[in-house]
Amino acid sequence: MxxxxxxxxxxxxxxxxxxxxxxxxxxxxxxxGGNLPEFPEESKIEENIIKGCQSKVWLTASEEDGRVQFxxxxxxxxxxxxxxxxxxxxGNQTPExxxxxxxxxxxxxxxxxxxxxxxxxxxxxxxxxxxxxxLAFQAKQNx
Amino acid sequence: MALDLNHIRSLFPxxxxxxxxxxxxxxxxxxxxxxxxxxxxxxSNYYSKDNSNIHRGAHALADRATAYFEETREAIKIFIGAxxxxxxxxxxxxxxxxNLVAATFGRKFINEGDEIIISTLEHHSNIVPxxxxxxxxxxxxxxxxxxxSGEIIFEEFEKLLSSKTKMVSVVHASNALGTINPVxxxxxxxxxxxxxVLLDGAQSTSxxxxxxxxxxxxxxxxxxxxxxxxxxxxxxxxxxxILEAMPPFQGGGEMIKEVTFEKTTYNEIPFKFEAGxxxxxxxxxxxxxxxxxxxxxxxxxxxxxxxxxxxAQEKLSAIKGFIPVGTVKDRVSVISFGIxxxxxxxxxxxxxSKGIAVRTGHHCTQPxxxxxxxxxxxxxxxxxxxxxKEIDALAEGVEKIARIKNK
Numbered sequence: 366m367x368x369x370x371x372x373x374x375x376x377x378x379x380x381x382x383x384x385x386x387x388x389x390x391x392x393x394x395x396x397x398g399g400n401l402p403e404f405p406e407e408s409k410i411e412e413n414i415i416k417g418c419q420s421k422v423w424l425t426a427s428e429e430d431g432r433v434q435f436x437x438x439x440x441x442x443x444x445x446x447x448x449x450x451x452x453x454x455x456g457n458q459t460p461e462x463x464x465x466x467x468x469x470x471x472x473x474x475x476x477x478x479x480x481x482x483x484x485x486x487x488x489x490x491x492x493x494x495x496x497x498x499x500l501a502f503q504a505k506q507n508x
Numbered sequence: 509m510a511l512d513l514n515h516i517r518s519l520f521p522x523x524x525x526x527x528x529x530x531x532x533x534x535x536x537x538x539x540x541x542x543x544x545x546x547x548x549x550x551x552s553n554y555y556s557k558d559n560s561n562i563h564r565g566a567h568a569l570a571d572r573a574t575a576y577f578e579e580t581r582e583a584i585k586i587f588i589g590a591x592x593x594x595x596x597x598x599x600x601x602x603x604x605x606x607n608l609v610a611a612t613f614g615r616k617f618i619n620e621g622d623e624i625i626i627s628t629l630e631h632h633s634n635i636v637p638x639x640x641x642x643x644x645x646x647x648x649x650x651x652x653x654x655x656x657s658g659e660i661i662f663e664e665f666e667k668l669l670s671s672k673t674k675m676v677s678v679v680h681a682s683n684a685l686g687t688i689n690p691v692x693x694x695x696x697x698x699x700x701x702x703x704x705v706l707l708d709g710a711q712s713t714s715x716x717x718x719x720x721x722x723x724x725x726x727x728x729x730x731x732x733x734x735x736x737x738x739x740x741x742x743x744x745x746x747x748x749x750i751l752e753a754m755p756p757f758q759g760g761g762e763m764i765k766e767v768t769f770e771k772t773t774y775n776e777i778p779f780k781f782e783a784g785x786x787x788x789x790x791x792x793x794x795x796x797x798x799x800x801x802x803x804x805x806x807x808x809x810x811x812x813x814x815x816x817x818x819x820a821q822e823k824l825s826a827i828k829g830f831i832p833v834g835t836v837k838d839r840v841s842v843i844s845f846g847i848x849x850x851x852x853x854x855x856x857x858x859x860x861s862k863g864i865a866v867r868t869g870h871h872c873t874q875p876x877x878x879x880x881x882x883x884x885x886x887x888x889x890x891x892x893x894x895x896x897k898e899i900d901a902l903a904e905g906v907e908k909i910a911r912i913k914n915k
Binding site for chain 1: 528529850851853854857858861862883912
């Protein structure tokens with residue numbers, strides 16, 4: 366099982382290949398969105414929407430063998446790509462690991478410059494929501 | 509007459525830059541236009557040579573600043589064909605101009621059961637002030653429906669008119685679709701039932717020749733920043749007799765004649781509506797923007813923009829997956845569209861990565877988007893300095909993006 370930090374390193378080197386080319390970076394992020402598993406239509410409900418995102422993002426989570434599994438979807442492909450990156454890093458990890466994680470890859474790949482400040486706020490909301498799920502599962506494990 | 513685009517572009521410093529290593533192609537002119545060097549110089553000159561408060565100071569700088577300030581008012585009078593410069597009021601923007609009318613005309617002349625008519629095409633700034641007024645006064649807001657192509661249905665408008673109608677406030681040209689409304693006919697029909705008419709001219713004033721006397725509108729609201737001028741400056745035109753009958757907007761300095769603790773008497777128009785120190789520097793610099801427009805000629809600007817729009821429609825329509833939104837022929841230089849199976853945000857962001865600036869989203873017209881069954885659109889809007897070469901780049905970009913989902 367790869368640690369959160371290992372996966373972040375992987376992503377950083379992938380983005381290094383893209384270099385400074387904004388256009389290929391955006392296309393790449395969109396492509397990543399295509400890899401997200403199908404999200405059930407019935408889960409696209411108001412309570413699964415992440416507040417604070419410009420585009421619509423639905424996120425649900427479940428716990429399997431002490432690890433958190435995330436499922437997500439968005440109405441825009443770029444946002445799908447962004448959340449797929451977050452799921453790749455935080456998915457299938459323990460609640461503790463998620464809660465203690467420092468997502469430094471975002472800064473290292475210059476995500477703020479890639480997606481701009483408005484979408485960056487949305488990204489922060491996504492991370493917060495993922496950590497909230499982790500917190501809830503942790504509380505359940507400790508109960 | 510074909511415009512000397514190289515010369516015109518040379519007047520706009522902001523255009524000569526690269527974004528993400530690609531030449532900037534600025535196609536978001538309906539949001540705000542870029543400013544010619546003359547406007548930047550006028551701003552800088554004012555602050556480096558003439559800065560002082562106007563209308564009251566007993567010194568040389570105040571005299572100069574006052575004279576320049578009032579020269580702009582005079583130039584705006586000519587620009588829109590008003591009878592006198594006292595009918596020109598400076599505000600913060602189109603939004604404040606509309607709010608001013610809703611707050612003051614509304615306070616005095618709109619009562620319970622009265623009706624206000626707007627259209628489905630309106631920007632939120634021509635919806636919300638009237639909703640607030642209706643809520644406060646118990647008045648009723650009526651909305652003119654539109655056709656699928658994005659035109660108001662005139663017969664439906666006529667059906668809404670009655671002796672209860674006190675105000676018709678409609679957009680002259682739609683910011684989201686570019687549709688030019690038949691405002692002359694709207695004004696005539698509204699006046700027949702005794703209603704006043706406000707035109708939201710935020711988009712029309714930069715593209716169309718406007719003569720408020722000929723149109724006979726009662727109010728016209730617009731913004732300097734969409735007319736090559738500075739941000740934070742709006743204009744409200746109103747007919748003298750109506751402005752005089754309206755109570756003041758805000759209280760403070762400048763708008764008074766005499767103040768005692770018992771009673772205050774108000775200044776004459778336009779000062780009655782300009783409480784406090786106005787946006788002096790931007791007003792003065794706006795004159796340079798109007799001079800720029802004059803130097804090219806409104807008709808030449810319109811002809812150039814019409815050519816760009818026709819060219820853009822031709823190029824974009826040929827792209828597989830391209831969905832035009834708003835298909836009216838008579839329009840200002842706005843082209844709104846979608847791409848099959850793609851979200852406008854994604855399209856806008858990918859265009860941005862190619863150095864092409866467009867706007868995406870609902871364009872502050874959520875009820876219109878709902879009527880059209882859309883979440884939003886991609887909007888490219890052209891100005892005097894845009895070229896066919898830039899439209900080629902737009903079309904090439906859109907084509908490449910559309911191909912992702914439309915093979």
